[in-house]
Amino acid sequence: MSTPSAPRILVVDDDADMLRLLSMRLHAAGYHVSAVGSAEAALAQLAVERPRLVLSDVRLPGRDGLSLFDEIRQRHPSLPVILLTAHGTIPDAVEATARGVFGYLTKPYDARELLDKIAQAIALGVPPSSGDTHDERWREEIVSRSSRMEELLAEARMVARSDASVLLRGDSGSGKELLARAIHKASPRARRPFVAVNCGAIPEALLESELFGHMKGAFTDAVANHKGLFQAADGGTLLLDEIGDMPPALQVKLLRVLQERAVRPLGSSQSIPVDVRVISATHRDLETAMAGGQFRQDLYYRLNVVTLTLPTLAERREDIPLLANHFLHKLAGKYGKRVSGFAPEALKALASAPWPGNVRQLYNVVEQVCALSTTALVPLALVQRALRVPGVEVLTYAEAKQRFEREYLVGLLKMTDGSVADAARLAGRNRTEFYRLLQKNELTPGLFKGDTVALSPDDDKPESPNAKAKDR
Incomplete structure (x- = not known):
């Protein structure tokens, strides 16, 4: 029987008997169940309440299960979908799994397999936050179903409600700017501008002007007044990407702007108030940069009120x-x-x-x-x-073991210049056993001698129990 905190599953099937059977079975397994008979009804139900999983028949009147999955993926990218069908063909299964469907089972389905698959899907997900089940537009650009990302997004949603400065850490290409945009969209500043600048991509001579602006005549090419990015983001959010690459001299000026909440364009004698929420991002280790004198400690603590780390x-x-x-x-x-x-x-x-x-x-x-x-x-x-990888050759365990053994023996014989005694000693095996390994792998020790002369008949035979300890 289900409990008040049990996960909810949306079941979609146009067969009333099958719908009733699935509902009873899932309810008995401890789930809350919402049951509908069409894709259109499923989408309407999703608009009201988001479940932890959708279990749908492929053959539905009107829009089919794959079409329903595509629509769900657009609206709720992290919501897992399992498909059932009585028409289980390989092409259908390939297409379903290739398009990102979590699971695909054929009717008549195995009840244990179905429950196991449902448990796996729900274990990967994170329950939607209360009150937020109907609107995920703030994170629509971030496609994920992993529990680690869901935990990070839950923290980001919480941080977004405040005006605290955020430092995003993560390797290049891990999605720091996407997360910054999501935080902006979830914040009270969502209707105001979001502006991003890569501090490492702009020459030092231009970066100050880009950030703080300049007045006409401030320098040779300043032919008109120019608003900086802080002013452009007024009321909204400014992302300082790759903040770890900002030149030290400019770090001092940025710190002053953050403290005074005002910018002074180049060539101006007056400061202009700005209301900007700053998010910074870096793939560098700022603690190491501070220790090396490359990043100001006071600026670090001003930017690092909250840290969010993106997984690779x-x-x-x-x-x-x-x-x-x-x-x-x-x-x-x-x-x-x-x-x-x-x-x-x-x-x-x-x-x-x-x-x-x-x-x-x-x-x-x-x-x-x-x-x-x-x-x-x-x-x-x-x-x-x-x-840019060569063709993947998948070996069985036995094949991989055999390949390793042969390559290991070849390496030993090369190292010892074809000396069976020395190779056997390095391998921790007696000569008789070592000869058997060589014969098994069709290796001739004489071919590894420096002078390429083949072994003598006597030297190419396994030793008898009474043989001398050395072969030379």
Whole structure:
């Protein structure tokens, strides 16, 4: 029986008997259940109340289950969807999983398998905050279903309500600017400007003018008055990206602006009040930079009222298929391609890649494969090409063990110039056993001697139990 705090599941099926059976089974498993008979009714229900999971039949009147999933993904990117169908074909399953559906089961379904799949999906998610179930527009650009990202977003939503300065930490390409935009959208300043500047991309001579503005005649090329980015963001939010790259001299002036809440344009004798919420971001270790005298300690504490750290893409791998399909469908229109997803082995390659460039790198890879794809499902070869990796050879455990053993023996024989006694000693094996290993791997010690002379017949035979300890 369900409890008041039990997760809610939205079940969609046009078969009244199946809908009743699923509802009873899920209720008995401890879930709250909302049951509807069409995709349209499901979307209406989602507008009122967001569940933790959607369980839908594929064959529905009007809009089908895959179409319903696409709509859910646009409105609620982190909401997992499991599809059921009595028409279980491989192409349907491939398309469903390639498009980011969490699970796909065929009717008649196995009750234990279904409950396990539901438990897995709910474990990956985080319950929506009370009062916020109907509106996720503030974070619509951040596609994720990982629990780590959901926890980070919950903190970001909480921080957004205050006016505290926020320092975003994370590797390049991990999405710091997207998170800054989300914080702005969730804040009372959402209707005012959001302005972003990369402090490391603008030459030092121009950065001061860009930030604080200048008056006509302040320097040679100042042919007119220019409002700086602090003034442009007045009432809103200013993101100082890569703050760790800001020159020390400019750090002093920035600190003064933050303390006085006013800017003085170059060439002006008067300060102009500004009301700006500052979010800063960096991939650098600012503590190390402070220790080395490259970053001011007083500025650090002024900017670092609240710290939010973005995980790398490798730390949120469950988001990779979701992000890849999101980018693919977004880019398909740009390149005029009719692609529906990734082949399963291609999606597996994406999910297991190291991603040193994080989400930005993933987007670039998806853009390349989308531009080059000529099939409905992006193949493994295109993904490997975009990742610049050789063809992936998946070995069984036995094959991998055999390959390692042979390469290990070859290395020993090269190291010992073909001496079986020395190689066996390094391997911690007696010569008889070592000879058996060589024969098993079809290796001839004489071929590894420096003079390439083959072993004598006597030297090429395993020693007898009474053989001398040394072979030379």
